[in-house]
Amino acid sequence: MDHQPYILVVDDEERIRRLVRMYLERSGFRVDEAEDGNEALQMALAKPYSLLILDLMLPGLDGRDVCNQVRQSSNVPIIMLTAAGDETQRIHGFELGADDYVVKPFSPRELVMRVKALLKRSGEPEMQKPDLQQMLSFRDLAIHLDARRVEVAGQEISLTPKEFDLLVYMAQRPDKVFSREELLRDVWNYQFYGDQRTVDTHIKRLREKLGQASERVSLYIGTVWGVGYKFEVNP
Amino acid sequence: MDHQPYILVVDDEERIRRLVRMYLERSGFRVDEAEDGNEALQMALAKPYSLLILDLMLPGLDGRDVCNQVRQSSNVPIIMLTAAGDETQRIHGFELGADDYVVKPFSPRELVMRVKALLKRSGEPEMQKPDLQQMLSFRDLAIHLDARRVEVAGQEISLTPKEFDLLVYMAQRPDKVFSREELLRDVWNYQFYGDQRTVDTHIKRLREKLGQASERVSLYIGTVWGVGYKFEVNP
DNA sequence: AAAAGACATGAACGGATCTTGAAAATGCTC
DNA sequence: GAGCATTTTCAAGATCCGTTCATGTCTTTT
Numbered sequence: 001m002d003h004q005p006y007i008l009v010v011d012d013e014e015r016i017r018r019l020v021r022m023y024l025e026r027s028g029f030r031v032d033e034a035e036d037g038n039e040a041l042q043m044a045l046a047k048p049y050s051l052l053i054l055d056l057m058l059p060g061l062d063g064r065d066v067c068n069q070v071r072q073s074s075n076v077p078i079i080m081l082t083a084a085g086d087e088t089q090r091i092h093g094f095e096l097g098a099d100d101y102v103v104k105p106f107s108p109r110e111l112v113m114r115v116k117a118l119l120k121r122s123g124e125p126e127m128q129k130p131d132l133q134q135m136l137s138f139r140d141l142a143i144h145l146d147a148r149r150v151e152v153a154g155q156e157i158s159l160t161p162k163e164f165d166l167l168v169y170m171a172q173r174p175d176k177v178f179s180r181e182e183l184l185r186d187v188w189n190y191q192f193y194g195d196q197r198t199v200d201t202h203i204k205r206l207r208e209k210l211g212q213a214s215e216r217v218s219l220y221i222g223t224v225w226g227v228g229y230k231f232e233v234n235p
Numbered sequence: 236m237d238h239q240p241y242i243l244v245v246d247d248e249e250r251i252r253r254l255v256r257m258y259l260e261r262s263g264f265r266v267d268e269a270e271d272g273n274e275a276l277q278m279a280l281a282k283p284y285s286l287l288i289l290d291l292m293l294p295g296l297d298g299r300d301v302c303n304q305v306r307q308s309s310n311v312p313i314i315m316l317t318a319a320g321d322e323t324q325r326i327h328g329f330e331l332g333a334d335d336y337v338v339k340p341f342s343p344r345e346l347v348m349r350v351k352a353l354l355k356r357s358g359e360p361e362m363q364k365p366d367l368q369q370m371l372s373f374r375d376l377a378i379h380l381d382a383r384r385v386e387v388a389g390q391e392i393s394l395t396p397k398e399f400d401l402l403v404y405m406a407q408r409p410d411k412v413f414s415r416e417e418l419l420r421d422v423w424n425y426q427f428y429g430d431q432r433t434v435d436t437h438i439k440r441l442r443e444k445l446g447q448a449s450e451r452v453s454l455y456i457g458t459v460w461g462v463g464y465k466f467e468v469n470p
Numbered sequence: 471a472a473a474a475g476a477c478a479t480g481a482a483c484g485g486a487t488c489t490t491g492a493a494a495a496t497g498c499t500c
Numbered sequence: 501g502a503g504c505a506t507t508t509t510c511a512a513g514a515t516c517c518g519t520t521c522a523t524g525t526c527t528t529t530t
Contacts, residue, residue: 017310021358160507194508194509195510197488197508200488201489201507201509203489204491225395225396225488226516226517227383227396230382395517395518396517433518433519435477435478436519437518439478458478460528461475461476
């Protein structure tokens with residue numbers, strides 16, 4: 001466990017830091033936090049982090065400053081968090097010197113995916129082992145994670161992005177019951193204020209598409225009345 | 236015992252404070268109480284609590300204010316209590332800066348569950364021990380908590396939400412006798428004004444379902460005349 | 471043994487929750 | 501911007517569950 005990548009998360013909002021930490025640790029990373037630019041810079045120079053996650057807007061030294069300063073002496077991969085409103089930042093996300101950027105509000109799942117991708121790209125040894133989890137398969141359902149392709153009974157079905165994310169999220173823990181709240185937080189993003197019935201609609205479409213090829217509806221996604229939904233292989 | 240997490244409970248209703256304290260202490264936590272926002276703020280800043288439980292509606296400084304002020308200098312996890320009316324459907328509760336929220340009236344069971352989950356997420360050392368309790372099993376009865384699935388003699392039986400909650404609650408302390416009042420408060424919520432006989436009906440159905448697979452009725456749930464019910468493994 | 475109290479049972483109403491389809495809103499591509 | 505794909509909202513209809521109540525059964529008390 002001593003070889004797990006160390007990641008520094010920099011954001012002035014405690015809530016965000018903790019959310020990100022939670023998801024990173026759940027994926028096996030070790031995490032440090034900093035809440036302003038000066039602290040971040042100090043820490044980034046003191047320890048050989050495998051990756052930095054930097055909020056763009058920070059009190060004092062902002063994310064861009066930290067990025068530039070760190071870049072003077074290190075080429076550690078950097079992911080920048082940018083606010084949704086600022087179109088300019090979004091378009092020029094890469095020009096800030098970051099290796100990737102994620103727009104707030106983000107879904108925690110997506111951030112973790114990008115962290116992994118970036119670490120792999122940058123040659124992090126721990127990430128070089130081929131990902132055994134590039135495919136999930138159950139009975140006649142196959143989910144290719146990299147290609148974002150799903151096959152039922154050997155026949156490809158086309159899912160929208162959200163449908164795919166939802167399916168993968170649930171399929172990674174078969175049989176566990178997920179509440180709508182849980183799904184909205186993890187698959188959508190950490191501050192989705194919408195209608196919980198939105199989940200129902202996506203579940204409906206997933207069932208249609210999963211069923212259309214195997215001629216049996218609701219084969220994989222079960223309803224747990226009063227609680228939520230679950231992915232199940234043995235109905 | 237000096238390492239048990241310390242929790243500050245803030246609510247203007249004494250009844251609620253006492254209820255929450257009782258359940259937290261029963262789960263091994265230490266508890267302090269505050270009855271208004273100013274007192275809460277003072278205490279929260281003076282002592283390094285592991286977690287805060289904040290009512291949203293408070294005289295003077297309300298829960299949101301306290302939350303914001305505390306956040307200036309501390310990253311203690313916060314659970315917000317919100318009333319059912321407060322357009323809570325929409326407000327995901329997290330908007331308030333809290334890490335989780337519970338809608339009143341709540342069942343004490345649920346609150347304690349969320350407290351534990353949040354402490355674990357936020358890295359409380361005492362909570363880090365892996366949770367072995369994802370399944371309860373007795374003789375030929377198996378209860379899978381995540382999947383909310385129950386098997387009797389290897390055969391799955393389907394329970395309604397309330398039936399499942401009731402069973403799990405009782406099965407977590409075999410042989411303890413629960414009064415109807417106790418069950419209504421914990422499995423339902425703390426202000427259920429209905430008929431106590433409601434419990435009887437649920438017990439009846441549970442017995443049916445537990446028995447139908449093992450051919451012997453009342454195998455697991457016993458009646459304690461004049462007092463209530465208990466879950467028992469050795470009848 | 472009878473009466474009173476407590477529990478068990480079954481049926482039924484009302485309400486909560488889910489499904490579904492379609493329309494509105496949003497986002498994306500050209 | 502126009503047009504298409506995707507996501508979200510909404511409401512009607514279907515389904516399932518929780519609660520109540522009436523009646524029957526059992527336990528305790530006198």
